[in-house]
Amino acid sequence: MAKRKVTVETDNSNWQAPKTRKTRKPRKPMTPEQKLAASERLAKAREVRAEKNPDYGKSSLAENIRDLPDDHRLHPDKVKDWIKSQKDLLKSEKAGIRAKIKGSEARAANHEGYIRNCQKYLRDGDWIDMFYGPNQEHTIARRCVAQAYHWYGPKKGEPKFDVGTYYPMLGCVYTKEMHEEEFSDVKELQDGGQRPRRNKRKK
Numbered sequence: 001m002a003k004r005k006v007t008v009e010t011d012n013s014n015w016q017a018p019k020t021r022k023t024r025k026p027r028k029p030m031t032p033e034q035k036l037a038a039s040e041r042l043a044k045a046r047e048v049r050a051e052k053n054p055d056y057g058k059s060s061l062a063e064n065i066r067d068l069p070d071d072h073r074l075h076p077d078k079v080k081d082w083i084k085s086q087k088d089l090l091k092s093e094k095a096g097i098r099a100k101i102k103g104s105e106a107r108a109a110n111h112e113g114y115i116r117n118c119q120k121y122l123r124d125g126d127w128i129d130m131f132y133g134p135n136q137e138h139t140i141a142r143r144c145v146a147q148a149y150h151w152y153g154p155k156k157g158e159p160k161f162d163v164g165t166y167y168p169m170l171g172c173v174y175t176k177e178m179h180e181e182e183f184s185d186v187k188e189l190q191d192g193g194q195r196p197r198r199n200k201r202k203k
Helices: 032-052 076-098 106-126 177-180
Strands: 166-168
Touching: 032 177
Parallel strands: none
Antiparallel strands: none
């Protein structure tokens, strides 16, 4: 069957291309004095809004961390600064990955995990990372919420403690010296917890 020839009846002789949007001229770079003045104006505007609305800037934060004192180790403002510094470090490590620098992938994954944990803290109010600080230089102290007990051995039925953990039962952090004193009379730990060596067979 032969194809039917289609004739166009629409007249597009007067068609014109649509006008493009005007490109916005880039702003002139601000001088250091102008940047300082702008930051001061922004700070004053935020103070005025905070006076009118006590929850200004805190709606995205967990309720249990909104009213922390300014000197608290995990104050939300400090954590936000840590996120910024970690993102800068992550950016440099990603550049190292593209340059195939050894260890960049592991360091980048570490920064990404720390950023996620900081964001979770701001959202849920629970700090789940073992470290804190702008460069993860501080270690979080653990606190016992459910006491464990030895279920076998010479210490069976007695409380079980881990070094570096705070126990309400003791009212302090369980130290290595306390551990050595507690197990000084246990024969199995007199040699540092190592198993006795077996005599090698003679050939």
